[in-house]
Each structure stands twice: as C-alpha cells, then as structure tokens.
Amino acid sequence: MADRYLRLAGTAPGRFLTSRLGLPQPARLRRDALTGPLLHLTAGKSGLDLEPVLARTGLPAGGDSPVAVVLDATGVHDVDTLAEVHAALHPVVRSVADSGRVVVLGAPLDPLDHHQSAAQQALEGFVRSLGKEIGRGRTVNLVRLTEATAAESTLRFLLSPRSAYVSGQVIGVGETAVAESEADRERPLAGRTALVTGAARGIGEAVAETLARDGARVVVLDVPQAEEDARRAAERLGGRALALDITAADAGERIAAELPDGLDVLIHNAGITRDRRLVNMPAERWSSVLDVNLASVLRTTDALLAAGTLRRGGRIVATASIAGLAGNAGQTNYGAGKAGIAGLVRSLAPRALAEHGVTVNAVAPGFIETKMTASIPLLIREAGRRMNSLGQGGLPADVAETTAWLAHPASGAVNGQVVRVCGQSLLGA
Numbered sequence: 496m497a498d499r500y501l502r503l504a505g506t507a508p509g510r511f512l513t514s515r516l517g518l519p520q521p522a523r524l525r526r527d528a529l530t531g532p533l534l535h536l537t538a539g540k541s542g543l544d545l546e547p548v549l550a551r552t553g554l555p556a557g558g559d560s561p562v563a564v565v566l567d568a569t570g571v572h573d574v575d576t577l578a579e580v581h582a583a584l585h586p587v588v589r590s591v592a593d594s595g596r597v598v599v600l601g602a603p604l605d606p607l608d609h610h611q612s613a614a615q616q617a618l619e620g621f622v623r624s625l626g627k628e629i630g631r632g633r634t635v636n637l638v639r640l641t642e643a644t645a646a647e648s649t650l651r652f653l654l655s656p657r658s659a660y661v662s663g664q665v666i667g668v669g670e671t672a673v674a675e676s677e678a679d680r681e682r683p684l685a686g687r688t689a690l691v692t693g694a695a696r697g698i699g700e701a702v703a704e705t706l707a708r709d710g711a712r713v714v715v716l717d718v719p720q721a722e723e724d725a726r727r728a729a730e731r732l733g734g735r736a737l738a739l740d741i742t743a744a745d746a747g748e749r750i751a752a753e754l755p756d757g758l759d760v761l762i763h764n765a766g767i768t769r770d771r772r773l774v775n776m777p778a779e780r781w782s783s784v785l786d787v788n789l790a791s792v793l794r795t796t797d798a799l800l801a802a803g804t805l806r807r808g809g810r811i812v813a814t815a816s817i818a819g820l821a822g823n824a825g826q827t828n829y830g831a832g833k834a835g836i837a838g839l840v841r842s843l844a845p846r847a848l849a850e851h852g853v854t855v856n857a858v859a860p861g862f863i864e865t866k867m868t869a870s871i872p873l874l875i876r877e878a879g880r881r882m883n884s885l886g887q888g889g890l891p892a893d894v895a896e897t898t899a900w901l902a903h904p905a906s907g908a909v910n911g912q913v914v915r916v917c918g919q920s921l922l923g924a
Contacts, residue, residue: 498864498880501887521886522632524659525594526893532557533654534587538579539570543600543643551647552654561587563596563654568618569640571601572611580621588625594632597625598653600646601639603667615639619665626663626919627884634662634885634919645670645908652900660893662884663919669908682710683904688758690714690750692741692795693765695724697865698814701891702762705899707732711760716741716750741765741791747798757806760902761799763792763813763836768867770825781828788832793839800851807852810902813840814894815859815913821922833859837913844911854910856901861917864888883918 503509513520533554604612626635636653640646646668689706693699695717707713713734717725722738729736767787769780799805818826819833844855862879880888897916
C-alpha cells in the first residue's frame with residue numbers, strides 16, 4: 496500500500512503543513528545512487544590506514560556538501576579526546592547531502608582501561624542520538640574495528656544506497672584473517688549456492704532475488720502449500736525450488752540430501768505470527784510460532800553444520816525482529832522466538848567460525864512495507880511507519896540488501912552481529 500503521507504510530505508504544501516503542525520517530515524530515501532564527495536575526518540590519534548579502503552568506495556574525496564562523512568574516532572580514549580568528535584562533526588553535519596551517510600569508526604572497548612571504555616561507549620550514545628536528529632533521510636552508524644581492510648565490505652555497504660534503511664546501528668568487525676576478497680565486485684556470489692527459507696513471497700523472495708543478482712545459485716525453499724509460487728520465483732531467478740516443511744524433524748537431513756555438493760549461504764527467513772495477548776493465547780499458538788521461528792532454525796542449522804553441508808567460508812544469516820529486541824504487545828510468542836534468534840547468533844557465531852569456518856549473523860527488520868503490514872489497521876500502520884528516525888516504513892529490498900552484505904564473501908570479519916533494518920526505530924536499543 497502506498498505511503499500517501501510520505502508523498503504529501505515531499506510536496507511544498509505538505510512541508511509547510513507538517514511543519515506548522517509539528518508532524519514528522521520524512522524524506523524519500525535514495526536507493527539508486529549516492530553521488531558527491533566523501534569527507535574523511537579524525538578525532539584523536541588513529542593508527543588506521545583508511546585512504547585505500549575509502550578510495551574503493553567509489554566516492555571521490557572532498558569537503559563541500561559531502562554525500563558521506565567518515566569520522567575515525569578509534570583514537571578517542573578519554574573525555575578530552577571525545578570533545579574532538581564534537582569539534583569534527585559540528586561544523587559539517589548541516590552540510591551533509593539529503594540521504595547522505597555519516598559513519599563513525601570506533602575501537603573495541605578495552606577492559607583494562609575504563610577511561611577508554613567510557614569514551615568509546617559514549618560514541619554509541621552519540622551516534623544513536625545524532626541519528627534521531629539529523630533528518631532529511633540521512634543515516635548515522637558506528638563501526639567498531641581494529642583493521643581498516645577488514646571493514647571494507649561493511650564501509651562499502653554503509654556508504655551506499657543499499658543501506659538506506661539502516662541507521663543507529665553499532666557493528667563490530669573482527670580481524671582480516673577471517674575476511675575474503677571477492678573476485679567479481681558485480682557478482683560476488685558467482686559460483687556459490689544460497690538457500691533461502693520462506694522465499695516464495697515477501698521478504699524471502701526479495702532476499703532470493705538480491706542473492707541471485709549477486710551471482711548465487713538460489714534454492715527457493717517454502718512449504719508444500721506454496722510450491723507453485725516457489726517454482727515461479729525459482730524459474731525467474733534461474734534457481735530451483737524445494738518444497739519442504741522447515742519444522743519437520745528431518746528437514747536438515749533432507750536439505751543436505753538435496754544439496755550433495757554443499758551450500759555456501761543459508762538464510763533463515765521463514766516465519767509466522769499468531770498474535771494474541773498471553774492471557775488469551777492457547778498453547779498451540781505459542782508452540783507453532785516458536786517451532787517455525789526458532790526451533791526449526793536451531794535444528795536445521797545444527798544438522799547442516801554436523802553434515803558438513805555448509806562449506807568453509809559459508810554464511811548463515813537468520814531473521815530476527817525488533818519485536819524480539821524491544822517487545823510488542825500481543826506478540827509474546829513472536830518476541831520470544833525472535834529474541835531467541837539473537838541468542839543463537841551470539842552463542843553460535845564464535846564456535847561456528849572456529850570449528851566450521853562459517854559466520855553467523857542476523858538481520859532484525861522493523862516496519863517493512865509488505866502485504867502483511869498493508870492489512871494492519873490504518874492508525875497502527877501509520878504509527879509503525881512514523882516511529883523511527885527516518886519517519887517511514889522500509890522495503891523488502893532493504894532487508895535483502897543487508898542480508899546480501901552479510902552473505903558477501905568479503906564480510907567474513909562480520910560475525911555474531913544482529914543488525915536492525917528499521918530506520919532506527921524509536922523502540923528498543
């Protein structure tokens with residue numbers, strides 16, 4: 496369903512009216528191309544060599560009306576150097592182009608230096624606050640890193656139109672030892688096989704399309720009832736369909752049998768809702784949601800790792816939700832399942848990498864414009880759209896692009912992360 500308010504707010508009379516009434520003034524997000532200079536700033540003394548990495552973003556270096564600003568704050572270690580963050584961004588933040596990007600680079604917190612930890616943790620509050628006030632479709636994110644090269648795929652993503660609905664996020668990047676460079680920037684997944692569950696329609700179909708665009712051979716998995724839609728999607732993408740109930744006890748073993756040559760990318764997207772307040776929720780509504788949204792993910796992941804189906808250098812990306820991070824009335828079952836995904840990711844990620852050479856991450860969508868959200872009552876739907884820093888709903892493509900970044904061969908240094916795709920929702924951290 497079209498967002499008529501967003502369309503109105505983009506007109507001169509709409510801007511005047513919304514300004515006079517104190518209403519949100521969302522800017523239409525640019526998802527095509529970002530053109531303009533990139534401004535590189537520093538706060539504190541940094542040891543990073545960022546210039547080669549920033550040069551590969553495709554944005555020219557410059558200072559006037561930048562489309563992107565990268566502030567290297569890895570050298571911020573106390574309150575005095577924290578003041579340099581203000582000094583660097585205060586003069587330029589107003590000049591950042593509409594739908595522009597601000598990326599702050601921070602260092603991991605040092606457990607032996609509470610002054611450094613305090614200053615670096617302060618960057619999170621700074622970034623999230625700036626994201627909520629900067630406006631005009633601009634995004635602000637924080638990347639914690641120790642090596643510039645390891646963060647290249649993350650910086651390219653955050654400084655591109657593909658991250659249009661990702662803001663207020665804190666992303667940790669590990670060492671380059673676990674990263675891989677891609678052979679083909681246009682088709683980085685060429686020669687790789689990706690399986691997407693719940694891919695016959697909606698967000699799952701968008702993810703499958705994006706991975707296919709990036710060169711992957713896509714397996715479109717969905718329940719037998721959706722087999723016809725799955726086959727149509729697979730044929731359009733040059734992939735194959737797999738009709739399978741992901742909650743079946745042997746689903747993992749059956750997937751492994753269907754993919755004897757192995758799998759490189761596993762996307763857990765399948766999910767259901769059975770909303771009702773806990774006091775009125777029968778056990779079946781609870782168990783069915785937990786079975787699809789969490790138990791099936793655990794069983795299938797364990798089975799595919801044990802079978803060796805996921806090849807070294809592989810990627811697992813699961814779908815969480817801001818409902819699991821912030822909670823949502825009427826969704827105790829759904830919130831529990833999606834929060835469980837975050838726990839799975841944080842626990843499994845280091846072990847999966849050490850034992851299998853596979854990274855594990857999650858995306859957590861907020862309000863995304865789908866057929867399901869189009870059926871929500873008007874006032875609730877409008878609240879969902881406006882209660883984020885960008886003042887609008889996201890698109891399935893926004894979730895798909897974030898998933899594709901995590902699945903990228905050069906994103907091996909990103910592990911154990913739960914990245915919200917929610918326009919910086921005003922709910923949750």
